[in-house]
Amino acid sequence: MAAAVEVIAAPWNLGLRPPAPGREPGTWRAPRALLSAGLEARLRPARVVELARPPYEFDAQPATRVRNGVTIREHALRLGEAVQAALAASRFAVVLGGDCSILLGCLLGARRDGRCGLVHLDGHSDFRHPGNYDAGSSLGSAAGMDLALATGRGELLLTHWPVVGRPLVADEDVIQIGDREDAGMPPVTRFTAQQIQRIGIADLGGRIITHLERRGLDRAWLHLDLDVLDERVLPAVDSPGRPGLDFSQLAELVSTLVGTGRVVGLDVAIYDPERDPDGVYAAPIVDCLASALTPLATVEAHA
Amino acid sequence: MKTLLADGPSDLYATEMEQFGRLAGHWVTQITYYPTDGSPARSVSGEWEFGYALEGRAVLDVWQWPGRQELPDTGRAPDQECGLCVRIWDPRLRLWRFTFHGTARGDLVHMYARQIDDEIVMERAAGSDLVRWAFADITADTFHWRNERSTDGGHTWRLDQEVNARRLR
Numbered sequence: 288m289a290a291a292v293e294v295i296a297a298p299w300n301l302g303l304r305p306p307a308p309g310r311e312p313g314t315w316r317a318p319r320a321l322l323s324a325g326l327e328a329r330l331r332p333a334r335v336v337e338l339a340r341p342p343y344e345f346d347a348q349p350a351t352r353v354r355n356g357v358t359i360r361e362h363a364l365r366l367g368e369a370v371q372a373a374l375a376a377s378r379f380a381v382v383l384g385g386d387c388s389i390l391l392g393c394l395l396g397a398r399r400d401g402r403c404g405l406v407h408l409d410g411h412s413d414f415r416h417p418g419n420y421d422a423g424s425s426l427g428s429a430a431g432m433d434l435a436l437a438t439g440r441g442e443l444l445l446t447h448w449p450v451v452g453r454p455l456v457a458d459e460d461v462i463q464i465g466d467r468e469d470a471g472m473p474p475v476t477r478f479t480a481q482q483i484q485r486i487g488i489a490d491l492g493g494r495i496i497t498h499l500e501r502r503g504l505d506r507a508w509l510h511l512d513l514d515v516l517d518e519r520v521l522p523a524v525d526s527p528g529r530p531g532l533d534f535s536q537l538a539e540l541v542s543t544l545v546g547t548g549r550v551v552g553l554d555v556a557i558y559d560p561e562r563d564p565d566g567v568y569a570a571p572i573v574d575c576l577a578s579a580l581t582p583l584a585t586v587e588a589h590a
Numbered sequence: 591m592k593t594l595l596a597d598g599p600s601d602l603y604a605t606e607m608e609q610f611g612r613l614a615g616h617w618v619t620q621i622t623y624y625p626t627d628g629s630p631a632r633s634v635s636g637e638w639e640f641g642y643a644l645e646g647r648a649v650l651d652v653w654q655w656p657g658r659q660e661l662p663d664t665g666r667a668p669d670q671e672c673g674l675c676v677r678i679w680d681p682r683l684r685l686w687r688f689t690f691h692g693t694a695r696g697d698l699v700h701m702y703a704r705q706i707d708d709e710i711v712m713e714r715a716a717g718s719d720l721v722r723w724a725f726a727d728i729t730a731d732t733f734h735w736r737n738e739r740s741t742d743g744g745h746t747w748r749l750d751q752e753v754n755a756r757r758l759r
Contacts, residue, residue: 350702360685364682
């Protein structure tokens with residue numbers, strides 16, 4: 288297991304559509320909101336790296352049908368370098384987004400040192416790509432495409448990467464957890480929100496670990512889209528829904544996975560402080576993450 | 591305009607510049623179009639010149655058809671192409687930015703490119719389609735270029751046009 292946590296703040300909203308004409312999505316505010324709500328104090332990271340906020344463009348960029356596609360590539364490369372540096376320092380990377388398009392940079396950084404699986408916790412499959420929707424009708428949102436892009440489906444701009452090439456992760460090395468959808472499913476191992484309700488968190492954790500072992504995956508990245516939580520416990524996200532996990536279930540699952548020593552880092556996406564004007568939900572998110580990652584913080588304190 | 595063209599690549603990004611820079615020179619081409627309406631393929635001759643530019647930070651080319659030997663005495667007709675391609679390596683994107691500026695129909699095309707295995711692949715999203723231009727089978731004296739379109743997100747590709755090129759100098 289990594290010896291300490293390194294927090295990387297990725298304050299972006301590039302992968303989301305505007306919530307209203309001329310208005311940017313508010314997820315870029317999440318890293319600061321979570322750190323201010325106590326996450327930094329609770330995790331005691333060895334270092335906090337704060338990446339720049341990328342500019343959000345409302346209009347299409349040249350030669351891409353992905354909103355902010357060019358900017359996402361540029362900043363994914365920067366995020367990848369930050370993640371790679373954290374892992375090279377034997378730290379557990381905690382990337383605070385941001386929207387789900389941060390996954391590309393996270394995987395890019397993790398893949399620089401070899402094969403890396405993906406545990407994709409998300410209330411949606413995020414598997415839109417030009418082969419399963421009409422990209423000509425409207426600009427695509429990368430936050431709804433991140434799993435497709437990570438598995439190599441979509442434009443060259445966001446699927447071919449330096450050193451790693453394509454894909455960032457093979458279908459067989461992905462586990463999708465918590466979606467509530469019935470159509471357009473990715474060809475990956477999958478546990479839906481409804482299945483999780485039936486089998487419980489302990490069983491789910493065991494099955495995920497078994498899959499990682501069977502695939503020979505000593506390293507995996509954990510993508511944590513907070514809309515995997517039930518909208519009754521966290522409505523302050525772009526596309527809330529139900530059923531979903533509660534905070535204690537999410538903490539238990541993340542703790543179980545991190546405790547295997549196979550998870551090299553995680554990203555936290557889609558919390559939108561502008562949908563939480565009273566700051567009600569930052570505290571339980573911090574509690575959940577701090578609880579799940581306590582062993583890492585403890586190691587740091589006694590190192 | 592003496593500063594437009596350059597004798598060789600800049601020391602900046604020399605490895606990347608070589609990807610397109612190795613095409614520097616003058617090529618004769620055979621261009622073949624495969625109409626989507628099922629009508630027979632048609633071919634025309636052409637010429638393609640590549641060279642370094644902008645202190646070796648860019649690779650330009652001039653795409654022409656027909657070739658000089660088939661040009662009418664009256665010169666190139668208005669609808670016959672003599673276009674300019676500009677390729678600049680973008681270190682922030684780790685990709686080539688590409689634009690084609692056509693003079694026959696006013697075409698302006700943006701694409702992104704990078705070397706993938708043995709090919710240099712250029713791509714743009716066009717409506718719901720993906721369009722790919724790829725340089726392949728590159729040797730010192732020959733190369734093959736193809737223009738393909740995918741309507742299913744890159745799962746399958748239809749060949750719309752291809753070029754066989756032979757180096758003149």
